[in-house]
Amino acid sequence: MIAALCLLLPLGLAVGSFLNVVVYRVPRGLSVVRPASACPGCRRGIAAYDNVPVLSWVLLGGRCRGCRRRISARYPLVEALTGVAFLVVAFRFVPEVVGAADAPGIMSRLLALAAFLYLAALSVALSAIDIELRRLPDRIVLPAYLVGVVLLGSSGAVAGDLPALAGTAIGGAASFGLYLLLAVVRPGGMGMGDVKLAGVLGLFLGFLGPAPLLVGVAAAFLTGGVVGIAAVAAGSAGRRTALPFGPFMFAGAWVGILAGEPLAAAYLSLAGIS
Ligand SMILES: [Zn+2]
Structure with missing residues (x-):
């Protein structure tokens, strides 16, 4: 269980970081793959060390490193919320994986775990888009x-x-x-x-x-x-x-x-x- 939590929290934060891209680009008909993220103010690309979920936003004081333009609090919020949501799913579904009696049982519960992790990501992304754009x-x-x-x-x-x-x-x-x-x-x-x-x-x-x-x-x-x-x-x-x-x-x-x-x-x- 501890191992699952140690795995799923960082996974949730990373997925949350990707969901920020989804929340901004999908309703606007843009590709979620290209181009790489950049500051809308100064067009400066976002370096990997400035793209650490939640932490980077806090360390940068919620501003772009280049032009000091404000970065919406939605970014760290979506990341933190997805991390928490993945932990909640872990608490609900990992015990069923561990407690499964045989190989098909374990496989079945792992698939259910994956399904509800997906639902957690869907919940955060669609809620953010619905609140912003109805x-x-x-x-x-x-x-x-x-x-x-x-x-x-x-x-x-x-x-x-x-x-x-x-x-x-x-x-x-x-x-x-x-x-x-x-x-x-x-x-x-x-x-x-x-x-x-x-x-x-x-x-x-x-x-x-x-x-x-x-x-x-x-x-x-x-x-x-x-x-x-x-x-x-x-x-x-x-x-x-x-x-x-x-x-x-x-x-x-x-x-x-x-x-x-x-x-x-x-x-x-x-x-x-x-
Ligand atoms: Zn900038």
Whole structure:
């Protein structure tokens, strides 16, 4: 477990550094590979020693080494958040890898670990883009269906885990269908970007089971609703001002992933059902 954490924290920080490139370039239709990163002020290329996640930004005082132009705090924030997200995924999924009984079991859990690390990176990148630009670009969301189906599907297939396979398919379809219904019933509320993202999140939540799926979807509307009401009450948002909903969908999904089972059990016992 310690070894996994020592590996996944630096990996998360490095992935976060790459996500900054994705967050800036993908919505603007630019290549994420070329050209190499440069300061938008003085065009000076960013040296490797100035590109260490979080640390470089702190050491440089949040400014370019060449022209002293301010570098947005979003850069170290995205890096730190991805590092933390990878640690959280490690705590949730590495024990299952270690505890697996046989080789197919280990392979299946490793594939699940990879799938949810991918989801963590997706969560950070798409939340940052949605907050900045109120968009969830197809160039990121659509490939996520392929990655999700391949990783989750092979994880379930390797272990012969039929409930996980069925859950992935049902979760994706149910979540997509629910959001599509909301978008059709109340146009202007939910966007098609949200509908497409809902299908992706449904795959991952459904893979884990019905409780994470239900809690994950409900938690998105609960947190989104509470924050929306608070924003209107604080006067910072009019009734017609749409909050970007993507970050709430991700937040809800992670509640479902990390605490879906205990929350569903607590809800059922409170409701007197079990
Ligand atoms: Zn500069």
